[in-house]
Structure formats: structure tokens, C-alpha cells
Amino acid sequence: MAKTIDARGLSCPQPVLMTLDGIKAGNDDELIVLVDSDASKENVSRAATSKGWMLAGISEESGVYRIAIRKG
Secondary structure (H helix, E strand, C coil): CEEECCCCCCCCHEEEHCCCCCCCCCCCCCEEEEEECCHHHHHHHHHHHHCCCEEEEEEEEEEEEEEEEEEE
């Protein structure tokens, strides 16, 4: 099961830093990151792919983006 990082309500760079911490921990092959702004969605996606992770999907519901990333 994927680990969920809840970064809703936080402004950048907090969601990116939380995502990078999750990646660095190395305990999970998949992470789900929850954010609530377009800027955070783009920045988290870019940060994850820059670390070699694949963007598995992004969905949006009620203003909350669910970003799924996997080890590449």
C-alpha cells in the first residue's frame, strides 16, 4: 500500500520538501501526495520526476489534487 503525504493547506515549498523527505526515506515504492493548489501540484510533480520517480497519475476532487508517484 502506498504511503500518503497530506500537504493540503501548506504553501510551497512545504509540499515539495515533504515529498522529497518521503522519497529519501526509501521505505515505499509508491507515494500519494495530497495538495490543494495548482502550484503545489506542478512543483511536487516536477520534484518527484527530477529524482527519477514516475508520475503514475493525478486526479482532482473538490479542489484537492491526488498525485501518485512511483519509483522509476
